[in-house]
Amino acid sequence: MQTAHIRMETPAPVSKHKAPELEVLSWATRADFEAAVDIAARRTAAGVPHALFVIHLERLLDIASRCGHKAEKSLLDLVGLTLNNLVGHRYPACRLKRDYTAVIKDGCPSSMAPMAARQICAALEGGTFIWHGRHFRMGANVGITTLHPTPRGPGALIDRALRACAAAQELGNRSYVILEGTPEESRRLAQDRDWYERLSETLG
Secondary structure, three states, X not given: OOOEEEOOOOOOOOOOOOOOOOOXXXXXXXXXXXXXXXXXXXXXXXXXXEEEEEEEEOOHHHHHHHHOHHHHHHHHHHHHHHHHHHHOXXXXXXXXXXXXXXXXXXXOOOOOHHHHHHHXXXXXXXXXXXXXXXXXXXXXXXXXXXXOOOOOOHHHHHHHXXXXXXXXXXXXXXXXXXXXXXXXXXXXXXXXXXXXXXXXXXXX
16 A cells, blocks of 8 residues: 655645635646736736745655656645645646646735745655655755736746746755846846855865
């Protein structure tokens, strides 16, 4: 009998509104998720702030390669349930790439987005995935962007959150990075990368 679970404690969702139940085990396609991002961006423009979170699951590919597809799917199901507990059920989750997932949180202005990202990291990294007696600790990095309508469309917003997630990985496994698409952010990230590279050389 196959057994798999994550031992973790997840904070209660911040949203005060009860959203309709959604089957978390079916992940939205990129096209369907872009439609959801577009709706969320338009709701932000109407006065209800939304944020997009892209999460890189660091151990997922390792677990899949060592334990097989069923273990990978079981872990994704548990990750999906954890994310739903944290951000709510209003929007579908999306598996953007094999080890990258994305979720949308409503009622989340930019000032609250870092706290939500820290909750996501703490929930995923604080758990242990158990498969047939084998224990795996998870790792997560999160990229964030707040959702506002853009002439480039919802795909550009998703790509921005993906870049933020990649930046979090590059900067010494920093837990999260938030990007809003400003030139100042690009300069700041370049400076942070230079600082981290110099620190790595010094410690190495």
